[in-house]
Amino acid sequence: MRMDELDERLAGLAEEGARTARLPAPSSIRHRSRRRRQRQAAAGVVLLGLALVGAVIVARASSPAPSGPVAPPTPTTQAPAFPGGIVPWIPAPSRQAAPARPAAVPPGTPACTADRLGATVGWEGATGSLVGSVRFTSRRGAVCALNGYPTIQLLDQHGRVLPTRTGRSGRSQVTGVLVRPGAAATVAFVWRNWCGPQPGLVGLRVTLPGGGTLVPTIAGGTPRGLTARCDAPGAPSSLSRGPFAAELPEPPPSPLEGLTATIGSPPAAAAGRPLRYTVTLANPTQRPVSLRDCPSYMEAVLLRNDGKAVERHLLNCALVRAIGPGQRVTFAMVLDLPARLRPGAGVLTWVVESVGVGTKVPVTVTGP
């Protein structure tokens, strides 16, 4: 195989993968990262190698799953009193939390012009590319809308425009973004393949769709002399930018993130019958965790033979308003196993999806 053919085929596969990749919301990455740090701090658990990383973490309050029929948990002095010490199961439908959305642009909002906005820019190198973002803020209390894509030009130290082929990127639907005091907008950009002379201080000029041009202030810490790497001499340098996007505030951390979950389940269950098990939520933190905002959970049996049974319900919070520090509460759970499931081994998974608190245990499904 010729080298250029190999280059082409592998790069083609990578490009197709990049096109096909599904970008999770940045907030979900931040959320997972934050939750991991909180768990490490709260439980004092060091992630013991790679096998413990994932959607499920066994936390300090966990107890081994019973090997036989489900037994009531050992009552604690602070546990609320329920028949058998277990909060009964209710088939309440789950509730999906609305994702954070930027403020809508009210009708009649004027388009942002350069005199209404302040702008800062920063960038950094990323394996040959230069990746950055421009942040637009309201000036003098202006309320206006940014729509679509700006025009971005790179400038050398003398203010001359660097020749680049411009393009657009971004998968999300392009919508108007409201800019007002306290609500900013951003535009991301990527610069690739600069084979020209070293331009010295690189700056930026942004032309707004609503009119006017801005030269953003360069944020401190930005590597001003950095340029995109020359990857293909003879090919044009490219500068792609995304659409205006609202800068969403960081969602507040959920107190539910401090909880840990353990499952008490029989090791085997029959297809065609409900699987009855328990989930114990423990609060290893020093503060009470309110269940006023009652969470939904997902329960699933996932078999290695690809069989699965999945349900989502609302936790039975009517009887438990909060879980106190050091307290644990056990909830009864029911999952219908369809008769069509083929017998096999797998896992029973239970998780509060909004915060990722959950756990799983091995389970075997037998014939009806």
Added chain:
Amino acid sequence: MMTGNGDFEAFYTATYDRLVGQLLVVVGGLEEAEDVVQEAFVRACGRWSHVRDYQVPEAWVRRVALNLASSGLRRARRRAALLVRLGPAVDVPALSVDAVALARTLRKLPLRGREALVLHHVVGLSVQEIAGELGVPVGTVTARLSRARARLARLLAAEGEEIGHAHG
């Protein structure tokens, strides 16, 4: 704005797709590539105040993703990803038949060979740069590259013959 969450978000948005594409070549499956890249970004996010100061943060994330791909985490994450895939229905784009076939063929190569291939032929690093990034001698990189190319060529040629016979 290149401070706080904003710059991580811009970095993540700008590099995620590309890294998934590169890891696809290494791990041979889109979901697995997404798993290891997402996990690498989770780790980058947790250390962003340090990672952002690296000369090439994307290389750090790719290094972590490659490490994850070569470790048991890939299997653990695959299981964990089941949870994610059981979430609300989304439009799942599919790779083309050719891409799937090539990815499947690549999986027949040793992982270290795939790693060298992607760093050299997709990312565009020199043998010396790869050696630096992987922390192995230049000769090791050269050998891995050479073996991987030769084996891939044989595999693709054999598949070409099979296709030819099937159509013939």
